[in-house]
Amino acid sequence: MNRREAVQRVALLMGGVLSAPLMAGVMGQIINTGDSVSVSIEQETLLAEVADIIIPTTDTPGAKAAGAEKFIVRVMRDCYKKEDQDKFYTGLAKLDADSKTKFGKGFIELDIVQKNEMVKLNTVNDKPFFMRMKELTVTGYFTSEIGATKALEYLPIPGKFQGCVPLKPGQKAWAL
Template sequence: MQRRKSIKNMALLAGGLVALPHWAKAWSLESLPPMALPPLPMLEGNTLALIIEAIIPESETKGAKSLGVPAFINTMLADCYEKKVVDNVEKSLARVEGIAQAKFQQGFAALPLAQKQALLLELEKGEDKDLKDFYSLIKNLTIQGYTTSEYVQTTFLKYEMVPGHYYGCVPVKS
């Protein structure tokens, strides 16, 4: 065994343990880099929120829009998907606006919920691969964001953070 190398490693370890508390207190939320802006411009982001609202609308329970699913999808697009996919989402959101103008002579935002849902159903069953991919992605992310929200997990799925509670003092029959 090399005694000098061992002593050096122990000294480095001791120095690291002394410096660790200072390092752990040195960062804060303000010192972290700012989060990137959402990948979608405001108009497209609004259209995205309306599409999400049409997929899971408000009823006696909260809808996807009120649970923050648009922010979830923006974060997922920014952090988890390639630029090609995000570009397709942007183009498809603009095309949805164009389809609504052509078919109903008004923007997607002005349409009643039934017409929005009918337009989205046409996208899902249509022949255009880019629009089908776009709608499939948005629908899947909406369902994922909605079902993993705290509201749905605790209200409907009875999610327990630590399942299998341990009851320590239980009388035992002899």
């Protein structure tokens, strides 16, 4: 099984299909040869904070520790059209602006309860942005070294193929 097939199977297990640009990004391809949005350090930091609310640190490292924001920036730049990038980063800016309106400070400065509240509001108020953010975060996390080795079971050199193996109670799903 190659990496593309493995990612497709993970996507199906997660309940959906990865978008074509995201699949190209996972494969390291560059399909956007046109203009791209220039991402600032502040935007990248904001992406890291939002991603860390989607996949927080628990007994395993979260999305921020896995560097999901770097994956998001690269895939958006290399694989999505400029119009899609503009919509995505406008949604990110709107989340920060809504935080300032509701709490008087930007998303990064909010406490964890306020960040969770803003993300929950965002799932309703700007669903297209949130769905793209979630898709990019989850894919970036589970294709990172941390996601594949800390959050999932991982065998660097697999043994024989066993098509159906029951999981023990509390055992993690296997990385592909």
